[in-house]
Ligand code: HEM
């Protein structure tokens with residue numbers, strides 16, 4: 001944890017740069033969702049969310065990756081319904097599943113704080129699922145990434161089970177065919193896979209998630225040869241063999257908390273952290289997209305926005321399948 005703090009404080013200033021506006025709205029907007037959903041019922045919603053997210057980022061820049069990853073995990077497990085936010089007294093909710101693997105507490109804290117601010121302006125109106133979707137957009141844009149109109153109108157789910165997480169999330173050791181299969185299960189394409197993986201341009205990973213690439217690649221070759229040798233040496237220094245679970249490193253060693261296309265230039269240079277990152281360049285089916293995004297940040301931003309909107313439509317709850325929670329960590333009843 002100490003190590004994590006020190007590695008990020010030098011780059012705080014970069015995270016608050018003003019974002020570029022990218023107005024992309026893919027065709028076929030889901031019937032119930034609209035960026036204007038709360039226009040009458042909570043007119044100041046977006047500025048409240050942005051203010052609270054900005055305040056939280058100023059306290060800790062870890063907020064940026066924590067919120068973005070939380071949105072992804074929530075959406076791929078039983079849909080974007082804030083089920084990932086439920087705290088169970090029995091430790092059997094989604095957030096307790098082994099696969100949550102260190103979802104950072106600052107993501108949860110951000111949503112809870114924004115919700116409290118939104119409740120005092122418009123009580124009982126705005127769902128936690130929508131707040132998470134807005135916060136995910138805001139962390140990206142406040143980290144110098146793109147911005148986009150967020151579709152709204154999701155209800156919060158009525159179920160949160162650790163067992164629902166099994167098999168829904170991709171793993172860092174997966175190759176493209178496996179990753180593509182996991183994404184396909186959620187109606188997300190190979191292009192969505194490549195674009196959304198660009199989220200790894202911000203944030204941290206624990207040594208245990210990639211140590212196999214450093215020390216245990218194969219019998220004759222302990223270090224994965226697709227990894228840049230200097231990078232591998234740096235990672236071995238940061239993550240000695242058998243290191244505890246607490247040490248984390250930047251996932252983008254070049255610009256760790258700026259939302260940019262450097263993730264893709266890193267892949268071209270053998271600086272992908274996980275197998276699941278580096279294979280996007282190694283595999284012929286995804287390499288050209290990686291090269292396009294490495295060469296053209298605007299192309300990456302446009303694809304990322306379009307894939308985030310798609311991600312935000314997964315498993316949206318309506319009618320009696322949902323509610324607007326009073327607090328994001330608990331069901332109303
Ligand atoms: C393509 C398959 C993916 C795999 C295999 C994967 C796996 C992982 C793993 C293992 C970590 C490190 C967790 C830790 O050690 O603490 C991580 C972190 C992260 N992931 Fe992914 N992920 C994938 C896709 C995504 C997507 C689609 C997003 C968001 C759109 C995302 C956003 C993040 C962020 C922001 C972090 C940093 C979290 C933090 O610093 O708190 N990932 N991912």
Ligand SMILES: *[C@@H]1O[C@H](CO)[C@@H](O)[C@H](O)[C@H]1NC(C)=O
Pocket residue numbers: 016051052054055058
């Ligand atoms: C966060 O910091 C930035 C840069 O110093 C500042 O412009 C912004 O107003 C701050 N946000 C809040 C909510 O205080």
Ligand SMILES: *[C@@H]1O[C@H](CO)[C@@H](O)[C@H](O)[C@H]1NC(C)=O
Pocket residue numbers: 095096097098099100101102103104105
């Ligand atoms: C994730 O799950 C583990 C148990 O596998 C639990 O100890 C941890 O608190 C959970 N993380 C969060 C943020 O709830």
Ligand SMILES: *[C@@H]1O[C@H](CO)[C@@H](O)[C@H](O)[C@H]1NC(C)=O
Pocket residue numbers: 212216
């Ligand atoms: C090293 O890799 C092998 C084969 O994948 C695996 O069976 C073994 O458990 C790994 N060892 C460690 C220490 O992770």
